Amino acid sequence: MRTGLVLGLDGAGKTLLMRQLTAQLVHKQKSVLDRLATFLFSPCSNHFDRFKVDDGAVAIDANTQPTVGVEHWTLPLDGGRACTLREVGGQLLPMWPAYFESCHFWLFLVDASNATQLAAAAVELFAVLNMDEMRIKPKLLVLNQIDANFIIDDAVLQTYLCLDRLLSEPDSGPVQVLKTSALTGENTEQILKWLGQAAGNNMTVGRQNSTVEVRVHPIAD
Template sequence: MCLLVGPAGVGKTLLLKRLQFLSGKDKLGDMEEAPATIPTVGTNLVNVQVGKKTELTVRELGGSMGPIWHSYYKDCRQLLFMVDVSNAAQLSASTIQLLTTLTDDRLQDVSVLILLNKVDLPSSMTLTELKSLMRLDDIVCHAKQNVTVLEISAREGQGLVETIAWLKDNNK
């Protein structure tokens, strides 16, 4: 099972809807306008096609569930951690949640994809700014896990094909 976590409002539900739509498509050009979403209260399970005959279940955990995310780590094989790069006020809390998540012993053998979402917005921080503010290079270097960082826009579709490819390549 793959877990999708991150603070409230970072775009987790929209990402799942987009991945579900894309998993059966060959091109981003077929993507419709971004669907409306409401904040997830609790969990949300979605199956995503990552290969011709490979389907992966992704469990989204609502941002407000942060204090109990750890109770879902047991069956986790992959972890998607989403950050809103347009929300500077939330960045320090996101970094603390990321560090807390990465240091949990139950996740030491899990592949991790940090998704820097909302890069399409004018208020988004650059990758250089994020690397400095979050100390991303240090996090990636010192994590027990294999950590990948990807800039995406769940709304516009940027990076979603790469996200599916990562899910496929890291499906254990």
Template sequence: PESRGGRPEALGAGLRLSSGAGSGMCLLLGVTGVGKSLLVKRLQTILPSRDGKGDLGDPPPTRPTVGTNLTDIVAQKKITIRELGGCMGPIWSSYYGNCHSLLFMVDASNPTQLSASCVQLLGLLSAEELANASVLILFNKIDLPCYMTIEEMKSLIRLPDLIACAKQNITTLEISAWKGTGLSDVLRWLQDTHRTNG
């Protein structure tokens, strides 16, 4: 699918393996299974309603991403979200060029994955190519009864220390891509970030 007159709607996703640049490139990263693909599909669903308060319906089916998915979202301006599969962690750095913003997802219901996520986040924040990128850390799956609170996760990964040492502007949000909780805030962050930074 392609853009039709810049209407505020999702324009579709396709598998591409090139690292082509976009005017508003946003990287979406996180370990396997944190909900990256579902997040992108949900953002496409809430765009037409604008306020994100409508019923999103049942979550669409997803499967682990192998490779990279590019999705264009038109919300005031075009933002290209490049989702990289968690299994591609060792070569994520190949895609850092031209990155205006970074969405980093953490599974708030999986404490055993937290250390791996923390190591990845440290690597991203220390990457020279991402020094000017705005960063949004998304604590996903807060709909599950076993999720850790944002305070617990901030303490476990020493987030205040990370933020104090990082060059990037870092924001955090608790979301549920499954239920749609917090997704309008994600969209607003993307719009604000790419209005000033893209």
């Protein structure tokens, strides 16, 4: 089973995102079983209209505490795949490098509503990218908490996070950028899709521009 690393400063929403992804997968599995039972046992002849699986966010507990250690989450993905996500707390920042070698891919969360933390988040992101073993691995930059009343402007995010540089360097390995809300579940289906590709080893590592997928969603005009 492939292992991913979930990184980010305190308050970026790592734990909430893990809860949302887990809840969505459980909900999806339950939806399939419920509809299968309806299909098999309901006297209604029009079964197939009931067999559609609803995707999207589910209600989760939004109360979290800063992760002071390491949390492990096992996610059953589509296609019979599964992956383990290792969430390392922001308070363990000096210990992050100890987990780099053992991961196959990684996610870095940035709180897109916290302007005062943006510079520090950018520093730590590029500290990770400066490690050769991490730069070439598949990576997902998650701009989280877009449900907040205040959101940092896209131009500011691109400047501080050097997105043009990140997405254009030929030796940076596969990279994707997503805007999401761990609380509401917005765009988290795209994260599950990305995890399915990463867990299936469907991302090429190396100096190939074709492996770099740019997805900042949504883009401001």
